[in-house]
Amino acid sequence: MFTCSPAFSQKPPDLPEPPVKASQNNDEAEGRRLFMLGITEFELENYSDAIDYLLEARAILGGSAGLDYSLADAYFQTNDLVNASQYGKNAVEADPKNKWYRLKLAEIYRKAGRNQATIDELNAVLELYPADIEVMYNLAQVQTSHGKLLDANNTYNRILQLNGPDTQLYFQKYRNFRTLGQRDSAIVQLNNMLDYEPDNIAALQTLSRFYLEEDDFKQARETLERALKIKPGDVETIIATADLYAREGLWNEATNLFNRLITNPDVEPMTKVELGQYILNQFIRDQGNEALKESTEQIISLIVEEEPEFGYAWALAAEYYSNIGDDDSLLSVLIETNRLLPENEPAWRQRIQLHLVNDDPDAAIEAGLSADEAIPDDAFVLFLVGNAYLMKSEPKQAIEWLERASAAPSQRDFRSSIYTTLGDSYSQQETWEKADEAYEMALRLNAANDVALNNYAYFLSDRDVRLDDALEMAEKAIAAEPENASYLDTVGWIHYKLGNYEEALKFILASVETGRASAVVMDHLGDVYDALGDTEKAREWWQKSLEKDPDKESVNEKLSE
Numbered sequence: 001m002f003t004c005s006p007a008f009s010q011k012p013p014d015l016p017e018p019p020v021k022a023s024q025n026n027d028e029a030e031g032r033r034l035f036m037l038g039i040t041e042f043e044l045e046n047y048s049d050a051i052d053y054l055l056e057a058r059a060i061l062g063g064s065a066g067l068d069y070s071l072a073d074a075y076f077q078t079n080d081l082v083n084a085s086q087y088g089k090n091a092v093e094a095d096p097k098n099k100w101y102r103l104k105l106a107e108i109y110r111k112a113g114r115n116q117a118t119i120d121e122l123n124a125v126l127e128l129y130p131a132d133i134e135v136m137y138n139l140a141q142v143q144t145s146h147g148k149l150l151d152a153n154n155t156y157n158r159i160l161q162l163n164g165p166d167t168q169l170y171f172q173k174y175r176n177f178r179t180l181g182q183r184d185s186a187i188v189q190l191n192n193m194l195d196y197e198p199d200n201i202a203a204l205q206t207l208s209r210f211y212l213e214e215d216d217f218k219q220a221r222e223t224l225e226r227a228l229k230i231k232p233g234d235v236e237t238i239i240a241t242a243d244l245y246a247r248e249g250l251w252n253e254a255t256n257l258f259n260r261l262i263t264n265p266d267v268e269p270m271t272k273v274e275l276g277q278y279i280l281n282q283f284i285r286d287q288g289n290e291a292l293k294e295s296t297e298q299i300i301s302l303i304v305e306e307e308p309e310f311g312y313a314w315a316l317a318a319e320y321y322s323n324i325g326d327d328d329s330l331l332s333v334l335i336e337t338n339r340l341l342p343e344n345e346p347a348w349r350q351r352i353q354l355h356l357v358n359d360d361p362d363a364a365i366e367a368g369l370s371a372d373e374a375i376p377d378d379a380f381v382l383f384l385v386g387n388a389y390l391m392k393s394e395p396k397q398a399i400e401w402l403e404r405a406s407a408a409p410s411q412r413d414f415r416s417s418i419y420t421t422l423g424d425s426y427s428q429q430e431t432w433e434k435a436d437e438a439y440e441m442a443l444r445l446n447a448a449n450d451v452a453l454n455n456y457a458y459f460l461s462d463r464d465v466r467l468d469d470a471l472e473m474a475e476k477a478i479a480a481e482p483e484n485a486s487y488l489d490t491v492g493w494i495h496y497k498l499g500n501y502e503e504a505l506k507f508i509l510a511s512v513e514t515g516r517a518s519a520v521v522m523d524h525l526g527d528v529y530d531a532l533g534d535t536e537k538a539r540e541w542w543q544k545s546l547e548k549d550p551d552k553e554s555v556n557e558k559l560s561e
Helices: 026-043 047-061 065-077 081-094 099-111 115-128 133-145 149-163 167-180 183-196 201-213 217-230 235-247 251-262 269-285 290-306 311-324 327-340 345-357 361-374 379-391 395-407 412-428 432-445 450-462 467-480 485-498 501-513 519-531 535-548 553-560
Strands: none
Touching: 026 047, 026 065, 047 065, 065 081, 065 099, 081 099, 099 115, 099 133, 115 133, 133 149, 133 167, 149 167, 167 183, 167 201, 183 201, 201 217, 201 235, 217 235, 235 251, 235 269, 251 269, 251 290, 269 290, 269 311, 290 311, 311 327, 311 345, 327 345, 327 361, 345 361, 345 379, 361 379, 379 395, 379 412, 395 412, 412 432, 412 450, 432 450, 450 467, 450 485, 467 485, 485 501, 485 519, 501 519, 519 535, 519 553, 535 553
8 A cells, every 4th residue: 555655766856966175186087977977877777887877977076965965866776785885785775764775775675675774773763753754654664574463563653743633554553453463453343434435335335345254243243234225336345245144144124135136227237237247156156045046036127128229137046047047038038149249149049059968950050150150160069050950961061160170270179079970970971981080089189088999899790890809999988878779779780790699689778778778779779689580579660760750761661571
C-alpha cells in the first residue's frame, strides 16, 4: 500500500558546492569544473562518467559532504552498493544533521538488504525531524518487511497522532496484528476503521471474513447484514452473505438475496451469470441436496428470463441441465446458446452429440453444418458429423467429414478415434485397403484403442483374412471391456471362422446374455448352432435375428432353405 518516499532518490534542494579557498588557485578551479561536469553527467544518466569526474574532483578538492553525497548517489545508480554506502556514510559524518544525506544512506542500505541499518538511519532522521510524515511511512514499511510488526504499528500510531484517523493505516495495523495472531487487537483496528467511516463496505466485508475464520457465524452474519443495509446492491456483499446462508443451510434466504441482484437492472448481465455459476458450483458439489437443486434451477431460470439475449446466460443453463441429465431442456438451451454465442465450441459439440445419442443423425448433420460455418475445422464437430453420416449408412459423406477431421488439430488419442471411424466408413464401402490403413493409423496413434482393435479384427474375420492377427486384436479388446457384447461376439465369430465352434458358442452366448446383443450377434449364434448340427436352435436364433431386424435378407434366405 505504501512505497518508499521519492525523496530517497532526489538531490537535496540546495546541493552544497565543494569548498573554495579565498586564494583559489588553478587546481581548485579545475576541481570545481570537474565537479560540475560530474553533476551534469549524472543528470544525463551517464553514471559511470559522472563517477569518473567526481572522483577526479575529489582527488583535487578533498572530501566534502556534498561531493561524497553525489558520489554515493552515482554509485547507487550503478548498483555498486559497497562504494555507495561508504561515500554515503562519509556525507552523513561530514554533515550529520542533513536530512537528505541520511535518507540517501537509508535508501542504499535498504537496497542492500540491510534492514536494521535502514531503520537506524530513518530513526536518526526522525530525531532531527520528528514530525516528518513521509519518513514515518517509509520507516513503517521497512519495519514491516523486516518483521518488526509491533514497531511498525507504533510508527503508524505516531502518524495517526499527527494526521488523525486514516483508513489505510488502520488496515495496515489490522494486517500486522493478524500476522502476529493478536485477534482482539486486529478487530480493534477494523472497528476503528468503521468508527471513522461507518459506511465502509470493505471494512465490514473484512470484519465478516475475520469472524467466519473464527467460526463466529452470528457476528459474521450481523456484519454482512449491516453492509447490505448500507449498500443493498453490492455484489460482493450479497455473494458473501448468500455463501454464509448456504453454509447454514438457509437456501431460501440465499435465493432471495440472489433474486434481488438478478432482477436489478443496474447489475451487469455477466455479474448475474457469475452469481449463477457460483450457486451452480455449490450444487455440483452437493447434488443430493434437493433444496439446493430447487434454488439453483430457480436462480438460473430467472437469469435467463431477465437476460434472454445474453448468450452466457443460456450457456449457464446448459451446464445446469447437463449436470442433472435433463436432455430435453438441455437441447433447447443449447440451440439458444448456439444462436447467441456461435463462437462457443463446447455448446455446438454437446448439441451435435446429443442429437446422436437421441438417434437423430439428420438433426446432428443439420447442426453440424451450422457449426462448421461458426467454428470451421473443429475436429470434434467434423468427427461427430462423420459419425452421423455413418449412422445413416452414407459412408461416402462420412469419409469426407472424417478426412477433414483427421487433418484438423486434435489430441493423439482423439485422432485415433477419428481414424477408427474412418476405417469403419471405408469398411462400409468395402474399400478394404483404405480401411486397413485407417485402422493401422488408429492403432499407431493409440495401441490400446479397444474400439479400433475390435472393429479391425471383426472386418478382417468377415473377410476371412489374417484370422490369427484378428483373434489377437480381439482378445486385447475384450481384455479392456470383458462385458462388451460386441467384443464378445467378435472373439466368438473369429473362432467360428477358425472352425473352433465350441469356443465360438461360448463367447457368442455370453454376448447374448449381456442383454445388449444386436441382430447380427443373434444371426451369428444361429450360424454357430448350425455348424454344431443343432438345426432347431439355429433356426430359433435366426428367427430372433429377423424379428430384431426384418431387413436382413441373408437371414431370410437361411430360414427359407
